[in-house]
Amino acid sequence: MKLKILDKFREGDATCLLCKASLADYVNGLPENFREFYIQRGIVTNRFLDNLWDTLSAQRHIPPIVLVGGETPPDLSSQEEFDFSADFKVLDGLQRSHRLKEIWDTVAFIENEFDDNTSLNVPQLARQQANNLRKKGINPQIFQKALGAHREGNGREFLFERNTIWLEVWFGLSEAAQIQKMLVLNAGHKSVNIKHQIELIFWSRFEKLQAELAPGVVFREKDKSSISYSKGRKPGEYHFAHLISAFVSLLDGALVKTNAEYSADQAFPGENESDETLLDVDDQVLRAFAHTIAALDHSLRTEVGVRWLGREVVLVGIFGAIGALAERGSGGKVEALRDFETKMPRFIASLNLQEFERWRNSLELSKVNIGNVNKREVFNATLQFLKGLNHGLIRWGDIGEGPANDAS
Numbered sequence: 510m511k512l513k514i515l516d517k518f519r520e521g522d523a524t525c526l527l528c529k530a531s532l533a534d535y536v537n538g539l540p541e542n543f544r545e546f547y548i549q550r551g552i553v554t555n556r557f558l559d560n561l562w563d564t565l566s567a568q569r570h571i572p573p574i575v576l577v578g579g580e581t582p583p584d585l586s587s588q589e590e591f592d593f594s595a596d597f598k599v600l601d602g603l604q605r606s607h608r609l610k611e612i613w614d615t616v617a618f619i620e621n622e623f624d625d626n627t628s629l630n631v632p633q634l635a636r637q638q639a640n641n642l643r644k645k646g647i648n649p650q651i652f653q654k655a656l657g658a659h660r661e662g663n664g665r666e667f668l669f670e671r672n673t674i675w676l677e678v679w680f681g682l683s684e685a686a687q688i689q690k691m692l693v694l695n696a697g698h699k700s701v702n703i704k705h706q707i708e709l710i711f712w713s714r715f716e717k718l719q720a721e722l723a724p725g726v727v728f729r730e731k732d733k734s735s736i737s738y739s740k741g742r743k744p745g746e747y748h749f750a751h752l753i754s755a756f757v758s759l760l761d762g763a764l765v766k767t768n769a770e771y772s773a774d775q776a777f778p779g780e781n782e783s784d785e786t787l788l789d790v791d792d793q794v795l796r797a798f799a800h801t802i803a804a805l806d807h808s809l810r811t812e813v814g815v816r817w818l819g820r821e822v823v824l825v826g827i828f829g830a831i832g833a834l835a836e837r838g839s840g841g842k843v844e845a846l847r848d849f850e851t852k853m854p855r856f857i858a859s860l861n862l863q864e865f866e867r868w869r870n871s872l873e874l875s876k877v878n879i880g881n882v883n884k885r886e887v888f889n890a891t892l893q894f895l896k897g898l899n900h901g902l903i904r905w906g907d908i909g910e911g912p913a914n915d916a917s
Contacts, residue, residue, distance in 0.1 A: 513588065574674065721803075762832035
């Protein structure tokens, strides 16, 4: 692999060279055992890294990768080039390197071995070739993207040979120092809190919600964790991540899990969709949603009511049910929210929250996912109430199974 030196840094007996290389040279030059460096944690599941194709195909910048070379650095100056030995180790950037190699191998397979049947579209061909792809260890999703690019004339040259990558290459780094650097480099790699991820994706709506809920206050995950908030909620307090979960459940008319999968899907909407997809929220619906949240808050001012409304599962269940009814009716989300508000006094009177707490505390953690059970129960109870099927106090734990399905 040919590297061009951009800068040089010394640390004790070790030397680090900041280098630039062709992305094709780097990926093609990866040692066969590059995934087996003993201090690495191995390949992990990461939906954000799985979308590295989008970065590559758009020829965007790939963050620098840190390598460990031999004992002695080349005696060269900035802008000079040298041939780098192929027995290096990947100190930081294993996940990126693995996915780049997957794409490289898939592109090579399509260009050198695969007999493309253009009478079939890409998804059809991927399904037809599923067994063959599995035997070759080729990711079907990457295959579809690579084949689509190949049909457009964008193959290895476009994806790799026109791209470059920066590499930090260490020489003379002892094994102890390699381990220390690995710990430092990965210190910030703990997954970003999912609540925080979701908040960042919907950040453009924070000020709007805050304004609509004033004089109430909306907390962010970085200010107060959702767990801490739920335990000590006061009237007029809301959690941004909870509001988002409830709002998207309203929009989908289902119980939406704002988990890592959802976060990745929203952050990377796809090659044919705009990155601004999440900004296309109808402000009228958002205002009506905020108005209903505030109305619920003003109606639930007992100690048990304040605590109940501080649970994400409760908001998701209520607003998922409102959205589900709107999906089945002739009116829209705004009309469904207004209809719920007119019925809110009767809904509050039917809640039987002391019984809810008793039922909730009777659930066995070892047998059920309490969060899922709670939000399904609230969803079904709310939906039955809105349909006029629930009269008197809600009998928590004795509500028939409704159409509450999780939308992941």
